Amino acid sequence: MTIKMVADHAVWPKANDAIFGLAAKAKDAIAKYGKENVIDSTLGALVDDDGNLICMDTVYNELKSLPNADIAAYAQVAGQPDYLKAVQDACFKEYKPNAHIRAVATPGGTGSIRHAIWNYTNPGDSILVCDWFWAPYVTISEEFGRTVTNYKLFNEKGEFNIDSYKENFEALLNKQKRLVTVINTPANNPTGYSLSDEEWEQVLDIAKDNAKDKENKIIIVVDVAYIDYAGVGSERRKFFSKFSNLPENIFVIVGYSMSKGFTMYGMRSGAAIGISSNEDLAEEFYYSCMHANRANWSNGTRAAMSIMTNIYNDPSKLKAYENEVNKYKDMLRKRANAFVKGSKDVDLEILPYRDGFFVSIPCENAKKASDELIKEKIFVVALKKGLRFAVCAVSEEKCAVAPAAIKKVLDNLK
Numbered sequence: 001m002t003i004k005m006v007a008d009h010a011v012w013p014k015a016n017d018a019i020f021g022l023a024a025k026a027k028d029a030i031a032k033y034g035k036e037n038v039i040d041s042t043l044g045a046l047v048d049d050d051g052n053l054i055c056m057d058t059v060y061n062e063l064k065s066l067p068n069a070d071i072a073a074y075a076q077v078a079g080q081p082d083y084l085k086a087v088q089d090a091c092f093k094e095y096k097p098n099a100h101i102r103a104v105a106t107p108g109g110t111g112s113i114r115h116a117i118w119n120y121t122n123p124g125d126s127i128l129v130c131d132w133f134w135a136p137y138v139t140i141s142e143e144f145g146r147t148v149t150n151y152k153l154f155n156e157k158g159e160f161n162i163d164s165y166k167e168n169f170e171a172l173l174n175k176q177k178r179l180v181t182v183i184n185t186p187a188n189n190p191t192g193y194s195l196s197d198e199e200w201e202q203v204l205d206i207a208k209d210n211a212k213d214k215e216n217k218i219i220i221v222v223d224v225a226y227i228d229y230a231g232v233g234s235e236r237r238k239f240f241s242k243f244s245n246l247p248e249n250i251f252v253i254v255g256y257s258m259s260k261g262f263t264m265y266g267m268r269s270g271a272a273i274g275i276s277s278n279e280d281l282a283e284e285f286y287y288s289c290m291h292a293n294r295a296n297w298s299n300g301t302r303a304a305m306s307i308m309t310n311i312y313n314d315p316s317k318l319k320a321y322e323n324e325v326n327k328y329k330d331m332l333r334k335r336a337n338a339f340v341k342g343s344k345d346v347d348l349e350i351l352p353y354r355d356g357f358f359v360s361i362p363c364e365n366a367k368k369a370s371d372e373l374i375k376e377k378i379f380v381v382a383l384k385k386g387l388r389f390a391v392c393a394v395s396e397e398k399c400a401v402a403p404a405a406i407k408k409v410l411d412n413l414k
């Protein structure tokens with residue numbers, strides 16, 4: 001047996017991140033065949049029609065105008081107080097719940113998911129996540145000795161599968177008496193699905209019903225990483241107001257990320273925002289997350305916080321920033337429409353798309369399909385249950401033609 005120096009709990013398979021690996025292959029293909037001949041739909045980042053990463057001017061002009069000391073200095077452990085206010089405005093807009101709310105800065109949305117899972121589950125607990133999910137939910141849970149249980153995201157009608165949600169929710173809650181359920185909406189990664197307000201109502205009814213047993217502790221984590229690209233205006237934020245006056249044994253944590261909305265993926269900023277009808281529980285959340293910050297990364301990226309604060313505290317900067325986001329939101333919408341139409345034209349089955357960076361194609365043997373597509377110079381991420389096409393990274397023109405090529409490959413695999 002080979003010697004292991006790493007402690008038992010920290011031994012993991014020698015695997016590199018599959019998405020970053022595929023992205024590197026796509027880059028090689030672009031260098032070899034030219035960008036016009038390759039469709040690189042791998043990374044979840046906004047890319048312009050020429051294949052360049054989009055970096056918002058309003059964001060980077062602000063960064064470059066910051067005094068060096070505002071970039072270099074440590075931030076406070078919980079985050080700069082003015083940022084913690086601004087991030088709530090950015091997240092909720094006009095739909096701030098009537099509740100006790102506390103925010104703690106985290107490095108990206110990932111940090112907030114990490115805190116929610118670590119701070120609100122017991123060893124061995126299972127976290128409830130839908131079957132089309134962002135893989136790091138599992139990575140984070142595994143790291144902490146937790147597991148993930150999946151419910152079916154869609155029913156036969158292509159709507160949120162409330163029956164599967166309820167069945168799994170109640171089974172886990174009855175067993176654990178505490179449950180963290182992560183709902184990635186609006187603009188779910190990888191499907192682009194957004195729960196309707198009626199579907200949110202049903203989710204909350206199940207929680208409220210189960211909250212009648214005061215022993216139950218229900219934690220709803222809403223991962224809104226893509227919210228800035230969802231719906232028209234702030235229509236996809238309406239559900240936030242439903243978090244007003246909930247029973248005190250339902251605690252909501254919103255995982256907010258600056259990565260996509262500010263094109264600041266590598267600058268690592270976001271927030272965990274806790275919502276409760278009980279002020280003590282909101283305070284408990286704040287100090288629990290602050291401790292976790294100190295223990296893990298000490299404090300967040302100060303310059304990123306200042307960018308948001310400065311933009312949100314200056315109406316003209318905010319207007320310019322919103323105009324810029326909306327420009328990219330329109331671009332995304334046009335690309336997604338082209339992909340959805342292209343799929344319809346060739347009868348390619350896709351999952352219901354509403355908003356955001358990705359569209360998913362359900363299929364058997366997605367890995368094989370992805371490998372075959374590489375031969376056609378199309379780079380699409382293979383998931384357990386299908387393929388993820390990143391409309392955020394592909395021009396409208398290519399989004400229109402990709403479905404036919406994908407359909408052909410899938411038909412040949414049958």
Ligand SMILES: Cc1ncc(COP(=O)(O)O)c(C=O)c1O
Binds near residue numbers: 044223257265270
């Ligand atoms: C579903 C989902 N949640 C959260 C995140 C958080 O990302 P970050 O930590 O970069 O803000 C991402 C980013 O890819 C995501 O896709």
